[in-house]
Amino acid sequence: MVIILLFILWESASRVFEIPEWLIPSPSQVWEEGIAGWAVYNHHLYSTILLTVTGFLIGSSVGIIVAILLHVIPIFRNMFYPLIIFSQNIPIIVLAPLLVIWFGFGMLPKLIIITLVCFFPIAVSTMDGLRQTSTELLHYMKMAGATKRQTFWKLEWPHALPSLFSGLKISATYSVMGAVISEWLGAKEGIGVYMTLASSSFRTDRVFVAIFLIMLLSLLFFALITLIEKRVVAWKTKGVETNG
Amino acid sequence: MAELTLQNVSKSFDNQPILSDINLSVGNEEFVSVLGPSGSGKSTLFNLIGGLYQPNQGEITLDGDTITGTRGSISYMPQSPSLFPWRTIVENVMLGSEIIGKTDKRAALSMLDRAGLSGYENAYPHQLSGGMKQRAAFVRSLLSPQPLICLDEPFSALDEFTRLEMQKWLLDLWSEHKRSVLFVTHNIEESLFLSDRVVVLSERPATVQREFQVPFPRPREESLLLSEEMLRWKREIYQELKGTIQ
């Protein structure tokens, strides 16, 4: 609702004040370019989606595996937890050119950037989820004679899932940003490239198309994760309406 | 077969003695209650039998085998139901047997039916009332393969009416599926109503102060709770707990 209102305000403002298109295009102009320019940008879009999804999958796998390792082996936890926090303080913008120097302009540095961006929220949320396992249930598992492995798979892991998913949702949106930033460093195609080209030729309408594409992509990605989450942690909502 | 014995078991935390020289036994298919005030170390006793800690001294045996410090040799029902929220009721009640070995879904379903939980097999714990959750937790301990069940104040969180219902229900189910039971409670009436023998723990550090053989025949009816004899026994145990026998 608020968004629609904002669009109406923006549209009327650009008409009333006759703001030139190269400065700020009106929503209708952006919309027209979005439709008409499909042939121009669709391969950029596919490229970015591919990069985002690949990077996200790698980043979240690494995040989850590291979280599990740190949880299961307490010595690792004390050793590496500060390092993980520290790594998050290295600005990606600074790191990115270095990665290009080391790994060139191929897929690898881009995937590393997205992985770095995704890794942190997922690792931390998974670790928190594992650590906050109910002590009552842990006590039951011990009394029942469960092995470490059983305790992990039957209790700690399912308990961490809701927390893990909140990490995944944050990372999903981050990973789109990560992909675009990595494309700015130098790429043959992608929304980042499309955006750079558009702004250097003063096609402000296309810049806005790119911005909306990025937002749309983040939103879709977020929705997809939410959908998967609903299926995986179905027990949370199931039967609430039937039994009160 | 299941015979549990505790011999001279002592346990301290941070040099503070909690349990001191406990001697206790549960015979085959016997229902024994351990009665003691809150904080006297009843749960600690269970943790020792469950093998979570090593006692500072003493030995625990089950059917002649030493189980001191060994986990998984008893079936356990905690004070809170401790059902897993992401498991359906039938999946929950099979957990104990799943950990130790094989599960038998058909047995689980028929036991749930017997426990008055039919129709809730595929529900999640949050859909059940407090009493129903406790019933599910008890079914879980009955379905676990271990021959001795340890129940840690399972009904203390329930209201008076639900508690009585649950006690009668427990006796019913237990008489059908006889197992050795060690039942911890701070409720005198509950211990008398349910068990064959009551073991009274003293204040800190807890020792076995006295044991009572409960004379009431089985099956036990609700009317027993209001009988003269019950009152007499309650008084006697109460005074024993107070340590003020005339």
Ligand SMILES: Nc1ncnc2c1ncn2[C@@H]1O[C@H](COP(=O)(O)OP(=O)(O)O)[C@@H](O)[C@H]1O
């Ligand atoms: N792991 C532990 N570490 C230190 N103190 C403990 C531990 N477990 C129990 N205690 C202490 O032992 C005493 C008895 O506790 P508990 O066995 O839970 O009593 P009850 O079950 O009879 O209410 C309490 O004072 C508690 O603080």
Ligand SMILES: [Mg+2]
């Ligand atoms: Mg207790």
